[in-house]
Amino acid sequence: MMQHYPQSPTRDPLLKVEDLVVEYPVGGKTIHAVSGVSLEVARGETLGLVGESGCGKSTLGRAVLQLRRPVSGRVLFDGQDLTGMQGDSLRKMRQRVQLIFQDPIASLNPRRRIGDIIAEPLVIAGVKDPKKRQELVHEVLSAVGLDPSLVIGRLPHEFSGGQCQRICIARALVLNPEFIICDEPVSALDVSIRAQILNLLEDMKTRFGLTLLFIAHDLAVVKAVSDRVAVMYLGRLCEVGPSEQLFARPAHPYTALLIEAIPVPDPDVRPAESVAVGEPPSPMSPPSGCRFRTRCPRADQRCSDEVPELRAMAPDQFAACHHPLIPAA
Amino acid sequence: MTEPALLSVEDVSVDLPTPRGNLRAVDHVDLTIGAGRTLGIVGESGCGKTMLSRAILQLLPKKAKLSGRVRFDGQDLVGLNAERLRKLRGRSLAVVFQDPMTSLNPVLTIGTQLIETLQEHLELDGLAAKKRSVELLAAVGIPAPEQRLTQYPHQLSGGMRQRVAIAIALSCEPKLLIADEPTTALDVTIQAQILDLLAREQRRRHMAMIIITHDLGVVAGRTDEVAVMYAGRVVERAPTPALFKKMHMPYTQALLAAIPKIDAAPHTPLPAISGRPPDPTRPVQGCSFSPRCRYAGAQCYREKPLLTAAESSAHQYACFHPIQLAGGVIA
Numbered sequence: 001m002m003q004h005y006p007q008s009p010t011r012d013p014l015l016k017v018e019d020l021v022v023e024y025p026v027g028g029k030t031i032h033a034v035s036g037v038s039l040e041v042a043r044g045e046t047l048g049l050v051g052e053s054g055c056g057k058s059t060l061g062r063a064v065l066q067l068r069r070p071v072s073g074r075v076l077f078d079g080q081d082l083t084g085m086q087g088d089s090l091r092k093m094r095q096r097v098q099l100i101f102q103d104p105i106a107s108l109n110p111r112r113r114i115g116d117i118i119a120e121p122l123v124i125a126g127v128k129d130p131k132k133r134q135e136l137v138h139e140v141l142s143a144v145g146l147d148p149s150l151v152i153g154r155l156p157h158e159f160s161g162g163q164c165q166r167i168c169i170a171r172a173l174v175l176n177p178e179f180i181i182c183d184e185p186v187s188a189l190d191v192s193i194r195a196q197i198l199n200l201l202e203d204m205k206t207r208f209g210l211t212l213l214f215i216a217h218d219l220a221v222v223k224a225v226s227d228r229v230a231v232m233y234l235g236r237l238c239e240v241g242p243s244e245q246l247f248a249r250p251a252h253p254y255t256a257l258l259i260e261a262i263p264v265p266d267p268d269v270r271p272a273e274s275v276a277v278g279e280p281p282s283p284m285s286p287p288s289g290c291r292f293r294t295r296c297p298r299a300d301q302r303c304s305d306e307v308p309e310l311r312a313m314a315p316d317q318f319a320a321c322h323h324p325l326i327p328a329a
Numbered sequence: 330m331t332e333p334a335l336l337s338v339e340d341v342s343v344d345l346p347t348p349r350g351n352l353r354a355v356d357h358v359d360l361t362i363g364a365g366r367t368l369g370i371v372g373e374s375g376c377g378k379t380m381l382s383r384a385i386l387q388l389l390p391k392k393a394k395l396s397g398r399v400r401f402d403g404q405d406l407v408g409l410n411a412e413r414l415r416k417l418r419g420r421s422l423a424v425v426f427q428d429p430m431t432s433l434n435p436v437l438t439i440g441t442q443l444i445e446t447l448q449e450h451l452e453l454d455g456l457a458a459k460k461r462s463v464e465l466l467a468a469v470g471i472p473a474p475e476q477r478l479t480q481y482p483h484q485l486s487g488g489m490r491q492r493v494a495i496a497i498a499l500s501c502e503p504k505l506l507i508a509d510e511p512t513t514a515l516d517v518t519i520q521a522q523i524l525d526l527l528a529r530e531q532r533r534r535h536m537a538m539i540i541i542t543h544d545l546g547v548v549a550g551r552t553d554e555v556a557v558m559y560a561g562r563v564v565e566r567a568p569t570p571a572l573f574k575k576m577h578m579p580y581t582q583a584l585l586a587a588i589p590k591i592d593a594a595p596h597t598p599l600p601a602i603s604g605r606p607p608d609p610t611r612p613v614q615g616c617s618f619s620p621r622c623r624y625a626g627a628q629c630y631r632e633k634p635l636l637t638a639a640e641s642s643a644h645q646y647a648c649f650h651p652i653q654l655a656g657g658v659i660a
Binding site for chain 1 (some may be wrong): 588
């Protein structure tokens with residue numbers, strides 16, 4: 001089931017996920033959420049991770065942080081394997097990796113004041129001096145565009161969704177992490193607010209020298225912020241490559257399908273008639289061979305017999321497909 | 330428009346009492362839609378688009394106050410008695426909501442829910458209703474429709490549930506279908522399928538349709554006309570191609586600009602709209618968009634702009650400083 005790269009796609013990986021397998025037991029059956037995914041994220045890079053609901057993209061994000069322990073595979077952060085780590089060493093490591101979730105309001109404790117919410121990671125990290133903590137909280141709130149004096153004494157319900165996401169970003173930044181996993185950070189937000197938050201994430205990335213794993217289902221959003229994009233389908237990696245190249249010349253039929261399905265805000269662009277056939281099968285019993293074959297217009301016998309390996313399709317672009325849309329390099 | 334309107338919303342306002350004071354959810358809205366036409370209503374959360382659809386359907390919360398008139402197929406729905414309304418809704422006025430999990434009854438089978446609707450409105454006997462249900466499920470692209478009749482909503486995927494909701498809405502051949510964010514809860518490939526399905530059925534049945542959405546991309550290729558709402562008001566209204574070619578209201582332009590484009594290079598900063606929509610319990614004196622608008626002048630903070638006709642009477646905008654797009658360049 002392993003998906004090997006023919007060559008390492010990144011020079012200086014801060015995060016390296018190797019053949020990761022994550023499963024959930026459900027009533028005697030198993031959900032194969034992530035089935036042998038390998039990924040690398042270079043220092044200072046934003047890797048976009050896209051796919052439809054249930055493709056395992058969030059599970060992958062959580063497994064990186066060991067919030068869900070993988071069944072097998074390795075997660076190397078800055079060279080250290082997180083999968084075997086326990087207790088204090090894991091807690092220390094997690095200070096360098098933070099997480100931002102989809103629902104900004106649900107991710108804030110409704111009974112705690114904003115100042116305390118943002119100071120909490122500092123308390124856990126052992127910053128004992130309250131003055132120092134307050135200073136850092138003020139600093140990070142200003143950085144995300146909120147006025148600390150107006151914000152710290154208030155409760156989450158007094159803020160809009162966009163402001164709550166700013167607060168969540170501030171909380172993620174307060175420990176000065178190197179790596180942030182953004183799990184659908186803008187999908188709960190309105191268009192006009194979404195643009196603000198995406199711009200803010202880009203600013204923060206530059207300002208704090210961050211590396212991002214940006215998980216989202218919206219390809220246009222992912223493209224706006226990502227250097228490279230990885231496409232997942234039903235627990236497996238379909239394709240990974242530099243953003244512009246991947247969108248201009250997708251190799252995997254699933255990537256092409258995702259791109260075609262995006263509604264374009266231009267009436268002259270006629271929506272493609274029924275580009276997508278059917279729905280993703282259940283991750284409890286994924287199809288044999290290539291998991292996308294049941295919806296793929298190019299599928300043949302080989303696709304059901306043989307699991308496609310990741311192959312180089314173009315410089316830095318890899319796809320797992322027996323019948324790619326562009327000839328393999 | 331030459332043909333008489335199937336639906337006309339005339340000067341409709343909706344007020345909701347809240348602990349923080351009166352909330353004007355819909356503010357003097359006028360809209361019309363002809364038979365067989367498709368209208369897109371676009372706006373962000375809280376702009377009043379859903380309340381407007383509820384006002385059309387006469388499904389407003391009990392405490393809400395509605396003023397104005399809603400004429401549908403020759404009669405005013407406002408003040409119509411409950412029995413007449415019930416006959417109309419489902420029969421000639423149907424709706425598909427955002428979340429099919431909550432709009433379908435979780436403890437009744439798909440079959441019961443479909444057959445109930447058919448028997449209620451079309452007076453079919455059990456057998457005929459069942460046969461028709463199977464046909465409807467097949468028409469909306471549900472595989473093995475006969476088996477589905479005995480299944481419960483939770484046994485279906487989100488996309489399949491939305492197909493069932495559409496089948497129920499279409500079951501009595503309505504004259505007008507209101508689809509309120511019909512694809513927002515769905516994945517992008519499923520969204521494309523559902524939008525295709527709605528478009529196909531709309532054409533085939535010559536049914537009028539209102540698509541309510543926050544996504545300008547959803548309305549662009551699939552509607553005849555678009556109305557953009559902001560803070561309870563329609564701020565721009567035009568035939569779809571005209572709107573996308575020449576938008577006059579700065580909000581419409583800003584909204585379109587704020588959408589990440591698939592053909593833009595990565596790391597291109599998005600032209601975000603600063604600030605956020607006004608608190609609907611604290612109405613802005615002048616133009617509601619003025620605090621966020623880069624073209625706003627003194628008049629904008631004082632007076633509310635009314636809808637004004639642009640090149641044609643079909644294209645209207647509510648702005649004192651309309652933007653002109655000449656030859657694709659912002660003048």
